[in-house]
Amino acid sequence: MAVTVKNVVLWRTEVENKPGVLAKVLEPLTAAGADFKVLMGYRYPGAEEKAAIEIFPVTGKKVIAAAQAAGLSECSISTLLVEGDDKPGLGKTLAQALAEAGINIAFLMVQVVGRKYSAVFGFDKEEDAKKAASIIKRAAAAKRK
Numbered sequence: 001m002a003v004t005v006k007n008v009v010l011w012r013t014e015v016e017n018k019p020g021v022l023a024k025v026l027e028p029l030t031a032a033g034a035d036f037k038v039l040m041g042y043r044y045p046g047a048e049e050k051a052a053i054e055i056f057p058v059t060g061k062k063v064i065a066a067a068q069a070a071g072l073s074e075c076s077i078s079t080l081l082v083e084g085d086d087k088p089g090l091g092k093t094l095a096q097a098l099a100e101a102g103i104n105i106a107f108l109m110v111q112v113v114g115r116k117y118s119a120v121f122g123f124d125k126e127e128d129a130k131k132a133a134s135i136i137k138r139a140a141a142a143k144r145k
Contacts, residue, residue, distance in 0.1 A: 003084035003140040005133045008120075010038070011058040011067050015092040016045045017051035025053050032066035034058065038046045038081065038120055056081070056120075077106055078129035082119040082136055086112045090140065094119075099138035103128045118135055 015021045020043050038056040054075065058067045067073075082094075091110065098105060107122040121136075123129040 003082065003137055005136050006072045006081045007133070008038070008056050008079050008081045009058075010054045010056050010075040010077065010079050010120075010122075012052060013071040013073070013074040015051050015053060015071070017049055021051070022053060025072070028066040028070050028119045029055070029058075030124070032062040033060070034063045034066070037118075038109075040120075041112065049108055054061060054074060077122040077124070079123070080121045080129055080133055080136070082117075082140075083123060084117060086115055086117040093139050093142070094136055097135050098132055101135050103132050103135070 003121065013025060026039075034055075036055050036057070038054070040054045041051060043051040053072070055067075055072065056079075058064055058072065095105070104124060105121060106124050108119065110117060110119040121129075121132065123132060
């Protein structure tokens with residue numbers, strides 16, 4: 001599988017960090033037929049009473065309405081969804097290529113299942129995300145030395 005890099009829009013909400021909040025946010029979206037590729041939930045370091053929930057995709061009138069009713073809105077951070085075949089050292093290769101291009105990563109979430117990986121990269125600037133897309137494709141496809 002060749003690497004795929006796709007611009008995506010995360011939907012996000014800030015919530016109280018307590019039991020049941022995630023399920024409460026997801027319930028109306030699930031009832032509306034949402035099928036997520038990305039679901040992240042995390043508390044804020046230093047402000048343990050607060051947390052964030054981020055999801056992708058949010059598409060279709062019913063799902064968008066449910067997301068808005070649950071307090072979610074489009075996140076302004078430029079985000080890429082990167083998927084492909086895993087190989088040892090790939091994370092370092094991608095991080096190095098972005099560093100050499102002077103691109104800062106605002107956040108990164110990666111999961112490997114079997115031989116495939118899925119990564120969500122966030123960038124502070126849209127122009128950085130655009131540059132990063134081609135850099136990631138080239139770096140992921142390059143043979144290792």
